[in-house]
Amino acid sequence: MVVLSKPSPLKQDFTIKTSKQHGNTCVVNGSIPVIDLSKSDAKTLLVNACEEHGFFKVINHGIPMDLMNKLESEAVKFFKLPQSEKDKAAPADGPFGYGNKKIGPNGDVGWIEYLLFNTNNLDSGFSKLLNSSNETPEVFRSLLNNYIELVKKLGCLVLELLADGLKIEPRNTLSRLLEDEESDSFFRLNHYPPCPVNSRDVVGFGEHTDPQTISVLRSNNTSGLEIADIKNGSWIPVPSDQNSFFIIVGDSLQVMTNGRFKSVTHRVIQNSMKSRVSMIYFGGPPLRQNIAPLPAMLSRGKESLYKEFTWSEYKKSAYKSRLADNRLCNFEKQPLLPIAALTIDAECITDEVLKED
Ligand SMILES: C=C1C[C@]23C[C@@]1(O)CC[C@H]2[C@@]12CC[C@H](O)[C@@](C)(C(=O)O1)[C@H]2[C@@H]3C(=O)O
Ligand SMILES: O=C(O)CCC(=O)C(=O)O
Numbered sequence: 152m153v154v155l156s157k158p159s160p161l162k163q164d165f166t167i168k169t170s171k172q173h174g175n176t177c178v179v180n181g182s183i184p185v186i187d188l189s190k191s192d193a194k195t196l197l198v199n200a201c202e203e204h205g206f207f208k209v210i211n212h213g214i215p216m217d218l219m220n221k222l223e224s225e226a227v228k229f230f231k232l233p234q235s236e237k238d239k240a241a242p243a244d245g246p247f248g249y250g251n252k253k254i255g256p257n258g259d260v261g262w263i264e265y266l267l268f269n270t271n272n273l274d275s276g277f278s279k280l281l282n283s284s285n286e287t288p289e290v291f292r293s294l295l296n297n298y299i300e301l302v303k304k305l306g307c308l309v310l311e312l313l314a315d316g317l318k319i320e321p322r323n324t325l326s327r328l329l330e331d332e333e334s335d336s337f338f339r340l341n342h343y344p345p346c347p348v349n350s351r352d353v354v355g356f357g358e359h360t361d362p363q364t365i366s367v368l369r370s371n372n373t374s375g376l377e378i379a380d381i382k383n384g385s386w387i388p389v390p391s392d393q394n395s396f397f398i399i400v401g402d403s404l405q406v407m408t409n410g411r412f413k414s415v416t417h418r419v420i421q422n423s424m425k426s427r428v429s430m431i432y433f434g435g436p437p438l439r440q441n442i443a444p445l446p447a448m449l450s451r452g453k454e455s456l457y458k459e460f461t462w463s464e465y466k467k468s469a470y471k472s473r474l475a476d477n478r479l480c481n482f483e484k485q486p487l488l489p490i491a492a493l494t495i496d497a498e499c500i501t502d503e504v505l506k507e508d
C-alpha cells in the first residue's frame with residue numbers, strides 16, 4: 152500500500168505557464184492560483200486563494216502518478232462496458248452507484264456518466280458494480296481504497312494548512328471532520344464522452360457549488376472545467392493538468408469561515424473531440440456535525456452570517472434543490488433592513504421546501 156506522508160517533490164517536471172509570480176510558490180496561471188505544498192509559505196497562499204478564488208491547483212502533493220493512472224484506466228474499462236452491463240450498477244434508490252445523464256434526483260441532466268460512492272461504505276456503490284460484468288472488480292476496489300485513502304490525506308493536509316493560516320486552534324479543527332469515522336465523504340468518477348451536439352445548451356455538468364468542505368479533483372488531460380470568477384461571475388476555463396490536483400472550496404467551509412472563504416461556482420462544458428475523466432473526493436463532515444462559523448472567525452464581536460444547522464439538515468435540503476440553486480441562501484441570517492428595502496431573492500428555494508420531510 153502506498154502511504155502519503157509529508158508531500159515529497161514529484162519526479163515529474165511541471166511546466167506551468169506563468170503570468171504572474173507571488174513570492175516563489177504561488178503562480179497564477181491565467182486566474183488560477185498554483186500552490187506548491189512543499190514550500191513554507193503554502194499556508195498563507197492557500198488562505199489567499201480560498202478568499203480570492205475559492206479554487207486553486209496544488210503541486211508537489213505527494214500522490215504517485217502511477218496510482219492515479221491505474222485508477223483512471225480501471226474507470227475507463229468500466230465505462231467501456233456495454234450500456235446494459237453498466238446499468239446493472241445503477242442505484243435502486245439513493246445516489247450511489249452508476250448514473251447516466253441524470254445528475255441528482257431533481258431533473259438535472261448532463262453529457263456525463265459516473266460512479267458515485269460513499270467513502271465509508273464503498274459497498275454502497277460497489278456491490279452493484281460487482282453485478283455488472285466488470286472483469287477485474289477486485290483490482291478496481293483495491294485501487295479505489297488506496298486512492299481514496301491518499302486523496303483524503305491530501306484533503307486533510309490542505310485543511311490543516313488552512314487552519315494554521317487562519318490561526319485556528321487546534322490545527323486539526325477542520326481536518327478531523329474528514330478523519331472522523333462517521334465522516335460523510337463521497338467519491339465520484341465522472342466520464343464525459345465526446346459530445347456530438349455543439350450547442351451551448353448541452354453541458355457536461357451544469358453550474359453548481361459543492362456542498363461539502365473541500366473537494367479534491369483530478370482529471371485526465373481533457374479540459375472542460377470552468378470556475379466562475381468570485382468578483383464578477385465571468386467563466387474562467389481551467390487548463391487541464393493530469394499531474395496536479397484542484398481544490399474546490401465548498402459551502403460548508405464558507406460557513407465555517409463565516410464567509411471569509413467563498414464556495415466557488417463551477418461547471419464542465421462539453422468537448423466534441425475528447426473524453427474527459429475526472430475523479431473527485433468530496434470531504435463531508437459527519438451527519439451530526441454542526442456547521443457554524445468557528446470561534447476564531449467571530450473575533451472582535453463579529454456576528455455569524457448563518458443560522459444554526461447540522462450537515463444532515465444541509466444535505467437534506469441540498470438533495471431537494473436543483474444543481475444551479477443557491478443552497479446557502481436559506482441558511483443565511485437576514486440582514487436587518489428597512490421593510491421597503493426587502494426584495495425576494497428569486498434564486499432562493501423557499502422555506503417551505505426546507506420544512507418538508
Ligand atoms: C442536483 C443535485 C446533484 C447533487 C445533489 C443535488 O441535489 C444538489 C448538489 C449536487 C452535488 C454537487 C457536488 C457533488 O457532485 C454531489 C455528489 C454532491 O454532494 O452535491 C452532487 C449531488 C449528486 O450528484 O448526487
Ligand atoms: O468533472 C469535473 O471536472 C467536475 C465535476 C463536479 O464538479 C462534481 O462532480 O461535483
Ligand SMILES: [Fe+2]
Nearest residue numbers: 359360361417
Ligand atoms: Fe462540483
